[in-house]
Amino acid sequence: MIEYAATAEVKQGMARAHEARAQVLRDALTWMFSRRRESSHGIRISRWASARAS
Numbered sequence: 001m002i003e004y005a006a007t008a009e010v011k012q013g014m015a016r017a018h019e020a021r022a023q024v025l026r027d028a029l030t031w032m033f034s035r036r037r038e039s040s041h042g043i044r045i046s047r048w049a050s051a052r053a054s
Helices: 008-032 047-053
Strands: none
Touching: none
C-alpha cells in the first residue's frame, strides 16, 4: 500500500469516500443482477412473444 502523510480529517474523509464508492458499487451490482427488472414503463413482454417476433 502507498504510504502518505495526512491529517486525521483527510484520513476520515478518504475512509468515508471509500465507503460511499463501495455502497454505489453494491447498489449497481444489486440492480444489475436483480431478478425482477422491469421496463421503464412497467410493461412486461413475454419471452415467448419476443422469440416469435424475431
